[in-house]
Amino acid sequence: MTINPHPDNQASNSQEMLLEQLKAVVGPAGYRTVEDIDERSYKDPMGARAEKPVLLLRPASTEEVSSIMRLCHAADQPVAPQGGMTGLVSAAAPLTGEIALSFERMRAIEDVDRFSSTMTVQSGVPLQAIQEAAEEQGLLFPLDLGARGSCTIGGNLSTNAGGNRVIRYGMTRDLVVGLEAVLADGTIINGLHKLRKNNTGYDLKQLFIGSEGTLGLITRAVLKLSPKPSSQRVAMCAVDNFDKVAELLVTMQTELGGNLSAFEVIWQNTYQLVDRHVPHATVPLPDSSAFYVLIESMGSDEESDQELFLNALSHASENGLIGDVVIGDSAVKIKSLWTVRDAAAEVHSGVGYMQTFDVSLAISEMAYFGEEVERRLRAEWPDAILGLFGHIGDGNVHIIVRVGPETRKLHQQIDAIVYGLIQEIGGSVSAEHGIGLMKKDYLSYSKSEQEINLMRLLKQSMDPKGILNPGRVF
Ligand code: ZN
Secondary structure: OOOOOOOHHHHHHHHHHHHHHHEEEEEOEEEEEHOOOOHHHOOOOOOOOOOOEEEEEEEOOHHHHHHHHHHHHHOOOHHHHHHOOOOOOOOOOOOOOEEEEOOOOOOOEEEOOOOEEEEEEEEEOOOHHHHHHHHHOOEEEEOOOOOOOOOOHHHHHHHHHHHHOOHOOOOOHHHEEEEEOOOOOOOOOOOOEOOOOOOOOOHHHHHHOOOOOOOOEEEEEEEOOOOOOEEEEEEEEOOOOOOOOOOHHHHHHHHHHHHEEEEEEEEHHHHHHHHHHHOOOOOOOOOOOOOEEEEEEEEEOOHHHHHHHHHHHHHHHHOOOOOOEEOOOHHHHHHHHHHHHHHHHHHHHOOOOOOEEEEOOOOHHHHHHHHHHHHHHHHHOOOOOOEEEEEEOEEEEEEEOOOOOOOOOOOHHHHHHHHHHHHHHHOOOOOOOOOOOHHHHHHHHHHHHHHHHHHHHHHHHOOOOOEEEEOOOO
């Protein structure tokens, strides 16, 4: 008797075969099968999605990543790359049928070069390990964000992460000299050099930075380091209105010059939420001002930096830009001021689930935006809890919103209000978090049809089968 195999069986046989081939590429330590994949490798921290992938691959080298992609390309198998799983736009958690590819075993710091001020790393290295390795050599890797302990440089690169010191050092994209990536078909693009000046046609590394794993998989990078500042001063100032905040920014940029390393603003609504709901943060000033500005200066001469900083603050005070000021002149005080700023992102732990936004807009629109977004949200939900804060030196605002216990269910209505306003004033629906799945419906609010068409054309030519992080971004 002969049995005709059912077509479905054929399909599952060929997937079975692919899985076996992939396991052979990475060896026993290089994969996890469904039953022992840890929740953190598939649960989306931003939503309810928790889809176990058929296989979690953990390659140990660029060559293994390349072999994996060659096989997946031949089999039309979609792949979801992942770093530390700390992203905020639902990009990394696998979707149905995807294989997850983690860089957790590619965590070598290969080289720190003091003469070219660069560090060569594999993409699974946690951000904090990079910061510490730079510091050991008297250097600074200036990218810094709350998730530093668990996020990886590969994730930072693929989302072009921002953070607190962009005003001085730029986004992740500005901190890269060379890059190595693997294309959808397994081709290795080796741009791993230390040349700061390299005008040889297209800057290919930028295709992989910020494209959220949709054009290629970043495997290694040469990062740009800076001299480690030896002085640090922080002040928190109370300010009456946003016009003064904007003037204060100009004053600090002019007077502190290159020493200005952070200009963070907390709106009164957020300041009060921090005071009430984040017990480990102690607000240093009364909560009656409209804005609180955290200013940081970092330089290389303790004495003259101190003088520069205090002079800038007293000029701002003489010109009526600031009211009360608290100066952090010791490590402990500096830390406690930063804790207040960081606590703005932790308010939800006391309040309950809050929808969070990451947008950017012109400083000149910022005062209007803050008032108008509140007005429009309250028109729908009079008791809404909301707060604004952000990296105002970069035009980047975060908004946290809770309209009640139903906030998560109502997210599309809340999105429509916030992103609708952003579109009206020509801002960006994503400043530093990316698009992922969460914002793709709103991509056209900030990118023209022609721009999106060009993005599609790039995607089609670099990943014709659409197997790299499919459905993310667009
Ligand atoms: Zn931020």
